Amino acid sequence: METMRKFERICEIVDGNQRSAARLIPILQAVQAEYRYLPEEILTFVATSLGISPARVFGVATFYSLFTLKPKGKYLIRVCNGTACHVKGSMNLYGTIVKKLALREGEDSTHDMLFTVETVNCLGACGLAPAMVINDTVYGQLTPERVSDIIDEIVLKEAQNEPDTHGA
Amino acid sequence: MNGTFVLIDNKEIPIENEQNLLELIRKARIDLPTFCYHSELSIYGACRLCMVQVEGMGLVPACSTPPANEMKVSTNTEEIRKMRRIIVELLLANHSQNCPTCQKSTTCQLQALARRLGITKIRFRNQLKEVPLDESSPSIVRDPNKCVLCGDCVRICSEVQSVGAIDFAYRGAQTVVIPSFGKALDKVECVNCGQCVRVCPTGALTPRSEVDEVWNAIHDPSKIVVAQVAPAVRVAIGEMFGLPPGTTTTGQIAAALRAVGFDRIYDTSFTADLTVLEESSEFIKRVTAGDRIPQFTSCCPAWVKFVEQYYPEFVDHLSSCRSPQQMFGALAKEMLSSELGVNREDIVVVSIMPCTAKKFEAKRPEFESDGVRDVDHVLTTQEFGRMIDEAGLHFKELGPESFHLPFGFKTGAGVIFGNSGGVSEAVLRYVSEKLTGQKHDAYEFTSVRGEEGIREAKLSVAGKEFTLAVVSGLGNARKALEMIRSGAAHYDFVEVMACPGGCVGGAGQPVFSDTAVRRKRTRGIYENDRMLELHKSQDNPYITELYQNVLGDVGSPKAHKLLHTSYRTRKRIFDEDVDISAGGEKSVDVSVCFGTSCFLKGSQKLLRDILVHIRSNGIGARVNVKASFCFEKCDKGPTIKVGNRIIEGCTIEKAIEAIKREGVDLAEEVRQDA
Amino acid sequence: MNLTLTGLKKISSDFLGWSTSVSHRVLVCAGTGCLVNGSLKVYNEFVKAIGDSGLNALVELKKEEDEGVFVSKTGCQGFCQIGPLVTILPEGIFYTKVKPEDVPEIVETTIRKGAVVERLLYVEPDTQKICHKKEEIPFYQKQRRFVLNNCGAIDPEDIREYIAKGGYGQAVRACTEMTSEDICELIFASGLRGRGGGGFPSGRKWDAARRETNDKKYVICNGDEGDPGAFMDMGIMEGNPHSVIEGMIIAARGIDADEGYIYVRAEYPLAVKRLRKAIEDAYRMGLLGKDLFGSGHTFNLTVMEGAGAFVCGEETALIASIEGKRGMPSPKPPYPSQSGLWGKPTIINNVETLSQVPLVLAIGPDGYRKMGTKDSPGTKTFALTGHVANSGLIEMPFGSTLREIIYGVAGGMTSDTGKAVSDGFKAVQIGGPSGGCLTRDHLDLPIDFDSLKGVGAMVGSGGLVVMNKNTCMVSVARFFMQFTQHESCGKCVLCREGTKQMLALLDDIIEGRATMETLDLLEDLAAAVQKGSLCGLGKTAPNPVLSTMKHFRDEYVSHVRDKRCPTGKCKALVRLTIDEDLCKGCTLCAAKCPVGAISGEKGKPHRIDQSICRKCYICVEVCKFNAIKGD
Structure with missing residues (x-):
């Protein structure tokens, strides 16, 4: 039923944007909000319904860094690497997270798809550098210890199978 | 603009109709290097090689700077030279280094430029991350390691051909030109026209070579290797050996084929003559009956695939005639095997074609009988030129020889197939005599000749008015089809060639970037026609003989078997279905087609209605619902598939009925619940 | 019903009348920085605590006779590191680092009793001076807050407050009293220059678009602020969204455009939310849409969210992005003022520029020119x-x-x-x-x-x-080069390949592989990228390299020739050595060294073989005696 609802939603999104190729970016944003990534077959469907070539849709989807073609973990951790955060050691935070989640070279998600970690240019929270966002919650003035604690809390909460409050 | 000029390297160059400095500089006979500028394409401004110094403006790209009166331009300052070198070095530092073994070696613009600029050392570290080649397509090989991202291929595919099978993907240093989702080229909507190959300045896109297979066949004593040469080859191959474009070299080609080792040497123009008779008869029949008008030509395999995947409703408007290449293959295998007393599989038919799509056509399942292909290998003009090179032949100096009979004899009508408008003209030469029953001395119908992408001609034959359209370039074909679909245009006969200018501008021809080359070839073809003794297909004595001895009448069952075929609608992209709702075990699969045609015919509403039906009847656990992408029944959409049954022109009632027939019924569910 | 000047004045006087009638007003900063620090909880706590205390807490104006304490959220006030910030009006008391648990005390002490909670006041670190009000803090005192004046002082989600501050008055004037020529002339006379980068005179840009004869023109607000570490436009969009809208109405009138877009980078969800709310409110009041103020002019405005591409800050790339394409710049000419969005004349101004526009109209060109320098007013x-x-x-x-x-x-x-x-x-x-x-x-x-x-x-x-x-200035140059390299759209060769190679050359320098020729090559390459790239991103990408090379050449030379980083920040160039006096010979470092570069007998000082050491710093981390140091 979930996929049925989602597909209907995709049809709504395409219709709601007048099936206009000019609305491709808002359409992809809405699709990603629904699926948390851009599934290939949905993009082909979008291309078909907008009357443009799938290669063009793929080109747009891969150009912008906020679009993702791979499913992301339940918790998307984005570490800010803007100037202020960089100066205040954001890459240390990133390293701590990668280590903590035991991600190997080239991996950005944990195998259980609980976490995905990536860097982001600037969140505009420079006054609170270094900062990161987990899904929609921003954390500022972080230290490696604090980051480690935050991850532990999430893992613990998930283990206890509490209702999800972070997920989108 | 009278009297206006630009000072280029201190020389006054008058501004005429030039839109940009680059054209003006070229008019001044200065060869400004560029990768991404093509007069046929939009201005892109990415290669930065055409940077010039303009007084008061600094360094500007010549391609996107409009000329202004008394502008002072320098094309060769120290700064410019330094920059060009750096650009070429940067490209080479991200480029495959196997130039000697590259197909494009000697015709590669990057290589030529490096030589021209005297680059002997690349100061930057090579940062190329090698990726595998895409060799999936029967027509085109894609080697991303040689791509300079000039975008010429992307633009010609979308702007000129309106296909868009490849596009840029990713960003920055990761940018690539790739089919959608990185799929293989043979799994996407590429029509194999190869125009991308034609404009590619490097070896990133090349025709897929079959030279090795052909040598193997030639050197296999058990095989009879038969060659057919397409009309457009004869006015272009000489360019590879220093002859000017448009020079007719039919005799040298025949000599070269013999020297290389072909057993039989024939001319595709012969089967072009045959096509004229078959296609014209079909036309007369259809136009008289008002059946599937306009009739579309089907000689061009890229065009055929284009119709199959984008315009399913027009598929049966295509002439059922096979292309001359395929008529030849079928006839040659049929006739030579009995004539020579050898098995069909021991006859190897090799075509020499100006085209990459012909390679695809030869591999279509329709053109095979008893597991033996009608045409075994297709060589492009370029590949054949390389075989001549490899054999060490001095092409220019070869004494002209002639083709074997009967398939080596042609009329001018068969030769002009190489030009856009040629098929139409050849058909007119036949139809005008057939319908009037009179012989005419004049044979040229110049109204269908010309350079525009869509040309219309109105003709009155035997009191009947015909409207013809001659189209070249698939973007133009799309325009014409949309006009036909909307009723804005009415035609009786439409000739379409995928490549601008027709086969003379095919992607298998020697590399050219100046459209003047194509024009010279076009002229060469018409001169060829004039030089030949006969100009009308119906006058070809060997065609008459062929009907008498083998085929029977025009349009006979035998002719139909060997010379005709049928086309089908096809998916653009191969991929998975979208799972909408999964039932349990033993569920019935219900797939709703979301291909363009069905989508337009209301498949979205149909899917919604089906989902509502399923939900309101509580049968969700018994049905798998999927959105699929084409059952290739596009003309009869919306189409759904329930179990193994395809339901065309589906309505919600039909769908419910079909689901019920598969044993999923509300009543049954209710019974079980009770 | 179209809103008129009289209508605006009524809204304004109603709001002012009411806001002076409330006993206190609490402004809680809700800029991104303060939100991260938990200002939303502080806000909620205020609403609750005031209610609990029996005072009448108002979250929004309902009717004229409302009284009590009005609590509002504001936009960013700039001094995020001491947030969450809370201002109590009418006294103007400025509290810093307010936590939800401080709220009951503030309500009790300040609002009820009129006293001050001393521990929440800002203390000047140098002089230990206690500042009661925002204006007393040197950080604010020494600024000239003109365009940011209302950021933090008003509720960005309440259109009436913007109107009460005189907002939309200039839009009315532009639509009803001025011709498009007047507007362009006035902006030109003010000397206003584009705040987005190059400083192009806005009046000239507008006039070029105005002169184009076309029945369709567009105004675009460029809110794709992407520089790492820059968030000025975010501050304005979050803190005073209506000023941007008013600026756009005036710009549209100035070039005769009837449609506009605000392109905001996707990393600013709050800015998007507030702009959308502001636009909705403006439509509802008749400040956007058809026949503005009865003038016959139409202006429709939409927010378009970016999708993560720095290069979309470049105007032609931004246009491509609005058109649903890859954000790749295209060559100029044609300029957007001739052929922009959908091939129509278009002006693109940055957020800050547009939010200056109503202020420029309000104080006039002469008033505006009193600030700033002769050629860069404001x-x-x-x-x-x-x-x-x-x-x-x-x-x-x-x-x-x-x-x-x-x-x-x-x-x-x-x-x-x-x-x-x-x-x-x-x-x-x-x-x-x-x-x-x-x-x-x-x-x-x-x-x-x-x-x-x-x-x-x-x-x-x-x-x-x-x-x-x-x-380390080389590392600074490398940081910015890595950024532009990552953000290059990949279209033109010089930027795509050039930035990649510049980064590689900088890596060579930082990691000790460079020779003096590397520096020459880097300079040549940087010059070519600067002069030859297609768009502003590429043309300016070499600036950090070129300027650090110019001003700190000796640092580069030191990295290259002496293989030394003067600040000791470049790890690969650091020599790790063991201090014999501090080393206890515990062997831990030797055991942990992944390449076996450390040797020594147990109990005796160890040594590092420099030819093997890969500078992974593991030994530094494991040494319990701080005996291993880099130089």
Whole structure:
């Protein structure tokens, strides 16, 4: 039923944007909000319904860094690497997270798809550098210890199978 | 603009109709290097090689700077030279280094430029991350390691051909030109026209070579290797050996084929003559009956695939005639095997074609009988030129020889197939005599000749008015089809060639970037026609003989078997279905087609209605619902598939009925619940 | 019913009348920075605590006779590092670092009793001076807050408050009293220049679009602020969204456009939300849509969210993005003012520029020219970060000096650990990845568009990173190069391949593989990329490299020739050695060294073989005696 609802939603999104190729970016944003990534077959469907070539849709989807073609973990951790955060050691935070989640070279998600970690240019929270966002919650003035604690809390909460409050 | 000029390297160059400095500089006979500028394409401004110094403006790209009166331009300052070198070095530092073994070696613009600029050392570290080649397509090989991202291929595919099978993907240093989702080229909507190959300045896109297979066949004593040469080859191959474009070299080609080792040497123009008779008869029949008008030509395999995947409703408007290449293959295998007393599989038919799509056509399942292909290998003009090179032949100096009979004899009508408008003209030469029953001395119908992408001609034959359209370039074909679909245009006969200018501008021809080359070839073809003794297909004595001895009448069952075929609608992209709702075990699969045609015919509403039906009847656990992408029944959409049954022109009632027939019924569910 | 000037005045007087009738007003900063620090909880706590205390808490104006305490959220006030910030009106008491648990005390002490909670006041670190009001704090005192004046002082989600401050009055004037020519002339006369980077005169840009005869024209607000560490436009969009809208109405009237887009980068969800709300409110009041103020002019406005591409800050790329394409720039000419969005004449102005427009109209060209310098009138916002005591969003008149900013507003230099130092200044990177660095020599240079160009830097969007003496300038150049390299769209060869190779050359320098020829090659390449790239991103990408090479060449030379990083920041160039006096010979480092570079007998000082050492620093981390050091 979930996929049925989602597909209907995709049809709504395409219709709601007048099936206009000019609305491709808002359409992809809405699709990603629904699926948390851009599934290939949905993009082909979008291309078909907008009357443009799938290669063009793929080109747009891969150009912008906020679009993702791979499913992301339940918790998307984005570490800010803007100037202020960089100066205040954001890459240390990133390293701590990668280590903590035991991600190997080239991996950005944990195998259980609980976490995905990536860097982001600037969140505009420079006054609170270094900062990161987990899904929609921003954390500022972080230290490696604090980051480690935050991850532990999430893992613990998930283990206890509490209702999800972070997920989108 | 009278009297206006630009000072280029201190020389006054008058501004005429030039839109940009680059054209003006070229008019001044200065060869400004560029990768991404093509007069046929939009201005892109990415290669930065055409940077010039303009007084008061600094360094500007010549391609996107409009000329202004008394502008002072320098094309060769120290700064410019330094920059060009750096650009070429940067490209080479991200480029495959196997130039000697590259197909494009000697015709590669990057290589030529490096030589021209005297680059002997690349100061930057090579940062190329090698990726595998895409060799999936029967027509085109894609080697991303040689791509300079000039975008010429992307633009010609979308702007000129309106296909868009490849596009840029990713960003920055990761940018690539790739089919959608990185799929293989043979799994996407590429029509194999190869125009991308034609404009590619490097070896990133090349025709897929079959030279090795052909040598193997030639050197296999058990095989009879038969060659057919397409009309457009004869006015272009000489360019590879220093002859000017448009020079007719039919005799040298025949000599070269013999020297290389072909057993039989024939001319595709012969089967072009045959096509004229078959296609014209079909036309007369259809136009008289008002059946599937306009009739579309089907000689061009890229065009055929284009119709199959984008315009399913027009598929049966295509002439059922096979292309001359395929008529030849079928006839040659049929006739030579009995004539020579050898098995069909021991006859190897090799075509020499100006085209990459012909390679695809030869591999279509329709053109095979008893597991033996009608045409075994297709060589492009370029590949054949390389075989001549490899054999060490001095092409220019070869004494002209002639083709074997009967398939080596042609009329001018068969030769002009190489030009856009040629098929139409050849058909007119036949139809005008057939319908009037009179012989005419004049044979040229110049109204269908010309350079525009869509040309219309109105003709009155035997009191009947015909409207013809001659189209070249698939973007133009799309325009014409949309006009036909909307009723804005009415035609009786439409000739379409995928490549601008027709086969003379095919992607298998020697590399050219100046459209003047194509024009010279076009002229060469018409001169060829004039030089030949006969100009009308119906006058070809060997065609008459062929009907008498083998085929029977025009349009006979035998002719139909060997010379005709049928086309089908096809998916653009191969991929998975979208799972909408999964039932349990033993569920019935219900797939709703979301291909363009069905989508337009209301498949979205149909899917919604089906989902509502399923939900309101509580049968969700018994049905798998999927959105699929084409059952290739596009003309009869919306189409759904329930179990193994395809339901065309589906309505919600039909769908419910079909689901019920598969044993999923509300009543049954209710019974079980009770 | 179209809104008229009279209507606006009524809204304004109603709001003012009411807001003076409430006993107190609590402004809780809800800029991104304060939100991260939990200001939303503080806000909720205020609403609750005031209610609990029996006072009448108002979250919004309902009817005229409402009384009590009005609690509102504001936009960013700039001084994020001391947030969440709370201002109590009418007294103007300014509390910092307010936590939800402080709220009951504030309600009890300040609102009920009129006293001050001392521990929440700002204390000036140097002088220990206690500041009761915002204006007493040097960080604010030394600024000239013009365009940011209302950011933090009003509720950005309440259109009436903007109107009460005189908002939309200039839009009415532009639509009903001025011709498009008048508007372009006035803007031209004011000398307003584009705040997005190059400083192009806005009046000229508008006039070019105005002169185009076309029945369709567009106005685009460029809110794709992407410089890492710059968030001025975010501050305005979040804190005073209506000023942007009003600026756009005036611009549209100035060029005869009837449609506009605000393109906001996707990383600013709050800005998007507030702009959408503001636009909705403006439509509802008749400030957007058809027949504005009965003038017959139409203006429709939409927010378009970016999807993560820095290059979309470039105007032709931004247009491509709105058109649903890859954000790749295209060659100019044609300029957007001739052929922009959908091939129609289009002007693109940055957020800050547009929000200045109503103010320029209000005070007139002469008034505007009283601020700033002759050729760069007005003020400029900067995002101040780095090794300074106070960082945040600031606004200064053009012509201010670095010294005023660093030692005045920013409260002086700090060490890496944040301690105040008296003589730590090394350089400032201005204008982010497109800008250049300024040194001690430029401390007293009056900053404006032209003076910075003269010294190889640029105002850019206004990022200002202050760096202390321990900063390695090669690494700084590398950081920005990595950014632009990552953000290059990949279209033109010089930017795509050039930035990649520049980064590789910088890596060679930082990791000890470079020769003196590397420096020459880097300079040649940088010059080619600067002169030959297709768009502004590429053309300015080499600036950080070129300007650090110009001002700190000896640092480069030291890395290359001596294989030494003067600040010791480049790990690969550091020699790790063991202090024989501190080493106890515990063998832990030798055991942990992944390449076996450390040897020594148990109980005796160990040694590191420099030819094997890969500078992974594991030994430094494991040594319990701090015996291993780099030099």
